[in-house]
Amino acid sequence: xGGITQSPKYLFRKEGQNVTLSCEQNLxxxxxxxYRQDPGQGLRLIYYSQIVNDFQKGDIAEGYSVSREKKESFxxxxxxxxxxxxxxxxxxxxxxxxxxxxxxxxxxxVL
Amino acid sequence: xxxxxQTQPGMFVQEKEAVTLDCTYDTSxxxxxxxxxxxxxxxxxxxxxxxxxxxxxxxxxxxYSLNFQKARKSANLVISASxxxxxxxxxxxMREGAEYGNKLVFGAGTILRVKS
Numbered sequence: 001x002g003g004i005t006q007s008p009k010y011l012f013r014k015e016g017q018n019v020t021l022s023c024e025q026n027l028x029x030x031x032x033x034x035y036r037q038d039p040g041q042g043l044r045l046i047y048y049s050q051i052v053n054d055f056q057k058g059d060i061a062e063g064y065s066v067s068r069e070k071k072e073s074f075x076x077x078x079x080x081x082x083x084x085x086x087x088x089x090x091x092x093x094x095x096x097x098x099x100x101x102x103x104x105x106x107x108x109x110v111l
Numbered sequence: 112x113x114x115x116x117q118t119q120p121g122m123f124v125q126e127k128e129a130v131t132l133d134c135t136y137d138t139s140x141x142x143x144x145x146x147x148x149x150x151x152x153x154x155x156x157x158x159x160x161x162x163x164x165x166x167x168x169x170x171x172x173x174x175y176s177l178n179f180q181k182a183r184k185s186a187n188l189v190i191s192a193s194x195x196x197x198x199x200x201x202x203x204x205m206r207e208g209a210e211y212g213n214k215l216v217f218g219a220g221t222i223l224r225v226k227s
Contacts, residue, residue, distance in 0.1 A: 031212075031213065033212075033214065033215075035215075040219075040220075041219060041220075042115075042202055042204075042217030042218055042219050042220055043156075043202070043204075043215070043217045044217075045214045045215070048212045048213075048214055050212060050213075056212055058212075058214060088154055090154075090156060092156075092215075094213065096209075096213065097144070097206060097208075097209055097213035099146065099158055099161055100146075100158075100215060101158060102148075102155060102156035102157075102158075103155070104153070104154065104155045105154045105155060105156075107154075
């Protein structure tokens with residue numbers, strides 16, 4: 001089945017540690033996105049990529065980094081510079097500006 | 112900056128009745144897209160319905176319809192014949208243009224609870 005997978009489902013980060021969230025899609029979509037959701041709020045864009053080897057900062061990119069070496073994959077690294085990383089992270093993909101489809105999400109917690 | 116407003120933090124509806132979830136938006140663009148997503152307690156965002164700014168007909172998808180009033184900048188979601196499984200958080204979102212990466216701007220959401 002085609003879809004978007006995210007792993008892990010839950011992730012724990014220690015102080016000063018970098019962690020990487022995985023996002024893979026087999027929908028042959030060109031564009032991929034990372035959003036952050038805090039409790040009781042809507043989603044906010046962290047980074048997006050419209051084509052391989054290119055990505056752009058979203059509204060809240062500080063403390064995060066991404067790569068887009070393959071069309072199918074768009075991993076997100078939460079660095080130690082992100083002081084409040086506890087949130088629900090959602091990855092999405094689309095064909096250009098068409099409907100974005102989301103993965104199941106990763107919950108990041110700080111120990 | 113584009114903005115989405117959902118004024119209803121929470122709504123209750125009786126099973127089998129219809130419910131309307133409100134959404135207003137603010138944009139100076141002529142071309143834009145409006146989306147509704149459902150987020151159950153599992154967290155996954157499920158696409159429900161889409162309305163383009165140039166679409167003359169209101170969008171419909173099964174029990175979901177979008178009441179699009181362009182002059183009033185509103186895009187309300189109507190769920191007919193509510194079911195217990197409709198209990199979830201609902202988000203209205205607007206797509207920004209290609210120059211902004213086609214990103215979605217989300218409202219704060221409305222929690223819907225369907226009563227039996």
